[in-house]
Amino acid sequence: MEFYFAVLALACLQSFVLSDFQGEALASLMASLNATNDQLMGWNPNQVDPCTWSNVKCDPNNNVVSVTLSSMNFSGSLSPKIGLLRTLTTLTLRGNGITGAIPEEFGNLTSLTNLDLENNRLTGQIPASLGNLEKLKFLSLSQNNLIGSIPDSLSTLPSLVNLQLDSNNLGGQIPPALFQVFNYNFTGNKLNCGINLPYPCASESGSSSSSRKSKVGIIIGVVGGLVLLLLCGMLVFLYKGRQKGYRREAFVDVAGEVDGRIPFGQLKRFAWRELQIATDNFCEKSVLGQGGFGKVYKGVLADGTKIAVKRLTDFESPGGDAAFQCEVEMISVAVHKNLLRLIGFCTTPTERLLVYPFMQNLSVSYQLREIKPGEPVLDWPMRKKVALGAARGLEYLHEHCNPKIIHRDVKAANVLLDEDFEAVVGDFGLAKLVDVRRTNVTTQVRGTMGHIAPEYLSTGKSSERTDVFGYGITLLELVTGQRAIDFSRLEEEDDVLLLDHVKKLEREKKLDAIVDRNLNKNYNMQEVEMMIKVALLCTQASPEERPPMSEVVRMLEGEGLAERWEEWQHIEVTRRQEYERLQRRFDWGENSVYNQDAIELSGGR
Structure with a gap:
């Protein structure tokens, strides 16, 4: 013991x-x-x-x-x-x-x-x-x-x-x-890494040559099978599209675009110092723009590649690296010629940065309102091209991504233009990306005043139809060249909102007065009216009455607009008659028999 x-x-x-x-x-x-x-x-x-x-x-x-x-x-x-x-x-x-x-x-x-x-x-x-x-x-x-x-x-x-x-x-x-x-x-x-040494500086596996050959063979076989399946799927898709009587865009996002610039699935994780050097230590002279999600800096990588670095500012505390990376990878799956391609990202304990290719012609907002003397004006054919391209990009986010991606800040400043003036929708998914670390159920309202749908502003609940509303306002920006909110109009009228201003002129049949003067009347008035009609359909007060983006694409291509517009006109006439009837019933003038104080609902009991 x-x-x-x-x-x-x-x-x-x-x-x-x-x-x-x-x-x-x-x-x-x-x-x-x-x-x-x-x-x-x-x-x-x-x-x-x-x-x-x-x-x-x-x-x-x-x-x-x-x-x-x-x-x-x-x-x-x-x-x-x-x-x-x-x-x-x-x-x-x-x-x-x-x-x-x-x-x-x-x-x-x-x-x-x-x-x-x-x-x-x-x-x-x-x-x-x-x-x-x-x-x-x-x-x-x-x-x-x-x-x-x-x-x-x-x-x-x-x-x-x-x-x-x-x-x-x-x-x-x-x-x-x-x-x-x-x-x-x-x-x-x-x-x-290369001088006197027959090796690359980085490897995916570092395995033997026979192993690499085996992997290459497997990859080629898998890719070949995928391509065959995709081709078959596309043929069936196109055949069904013809049967329906209208053209739909065919696209494949499994392997990314064929230009080879940024292969699908090859997101790069950048070092903080690498982006620091590329942007000249995030110098203010490198700032391309600033929005609700942070500043965007122009940068040049060591190999000469021009990039745009978005430095997110909505991270209150460190951490959340895994959740951020998961959301980034989800967004990177959305590959379409009218969506801004994500090159890579960078995370530190207190920083989150996204890296995109640099867009040579900046944004639609810049081309409409900030061009320098001597620079060409965005002409009408280009504006039509931009409208259709942006619509196709949003259609892809809403109807072809799984899960669907809601932009929540569609506006001219977020529609970028590449070297060929092709519309490229940027900042998609950022609202969800920034909110991924929040623990509360209700997501805060994000967007730009004048572009925010009324139901989103009042309830905080967004859907693809809130994007449709923002897109409608963007169409009005393309036609007029004006901002969604302009307080200078107070001097002449009460319509601070561009949407109200256009509605008034449409009722008065004076749409020619609203077209951007920078076009010098070099436009087709019928096409202008068509675009404004699509915009007004997209910006209806009730989200259920707004068309989905697939229908918007078809209307811009000339299919189905007349029928939808006639239906909307009938609803608008009925709604306006009801409004005028109520106005006559409740006359709030000095001679009114009703007492304003008597119907005060929020007074003390």
Whole structure:
């Protein structure tokens, strides 16, 4: 019995000593990271057993085996005492603001299989001691400020299968043996990647040539099968479209467009510094525009590619990286010639950025109202082309995406123009993207006054018909060149809203007075009337009465507008007669028999 208690006491003592030094190591890490109790809940330095602390996992013997602290907005450095955790297998500190050097003591973590320090502000050299981590399989030091050469000792790691060192300030020659790692990335450094070395700087697999050939064969087979299926589907689709008596646009979004600029499914995750350099440190001179979601900066990548970087401003706190990336990837699936293609994105603990191709002719809003002297005016044929292209882009979002995508801010400023003046709808999905981190059920109203549908403004509930309303206002902008809200009209009339102004002129049969003067009467009046009719159908007060975008496309192509317009005119006449009858019944003049105060509904009881 005495022997039993002695053994039990010894076990307890060992457990206490074990917990004591592990707790000391983690408490030291907490202090060096400048972490608060809110960030690391339960990390109590006075409590020696760290196995109950948040983000810490232990094995059955109370050995700490995992510490995962991603995107928590730390501001300090790494403690050398972390090297005491000899049983640690996973250490993840990505997406924080950690500064300073990687301690040499990290080489003591001999059980480590996963070390992730990506997207911090680490400086200094990569410790050669990391070559001691014989069990290490994954090593990511991407997106830091590390300098010097890559230690030869990393070449001796027998278990390494994934090595990410991109976007640092590393120099010198890459140890040739590292190109045998299954997956590697050395891009965004000053390394010798191609000179004297027959290797690329990044790999998808790093596998052998026979394995690559096998994968290529599989890919070719799969792609070939998909193409055959798609061609068959398109033939059936076109055949059915002819039977219905109208032309529908055929498109395929599985492999993206065939121009090869940005292949489908190849979203790039940019480093913060890469976009910082491209935009000249987000200089105000680089600003292309500003809206409810943030500023857009013009940039030029290292290879000369012109880009537009949208820096989102609606993230109140750090985190949400996975949710953001999920939404970005969902939006990137929408590939259509009339939708702005997403190139990539960038996330840091406090920043979210989206990267798009630069649109040579900027936006419809710019072409209508901000062109410089000497620049050509957007002529009428171009305006018709823009109207139809934007309609097709929205039709795709509403009726061919699964799940459907609602834009929620359709306006001339968000319809961009490429080098051929083809309409490209931008900013689609951003409202949902920005709201993805919110926990409340009701989404806040997003959009631009004058373009917001009345039901969305009053209830906060959006649908594809709210986009139809915004599109109708955009058509009026194309015809008139005017803004959706213009307070200068107060001097002559009461119609501040462009929609009310156009409705009045349409009733008075004076539409020629509203056409953009910059066109110098170089337009077809019948086509102007057609576009205004479509716009008024799109901006009806009741969302149920607005046509879907597929019908809008057909009407712009000359099919079905006359019937729909006649039906709407009948409804409008009936509605106006009822309104005038009520006006006569409730005469609020001085001689009225009704007392205004008597029908006050909100007074005190």
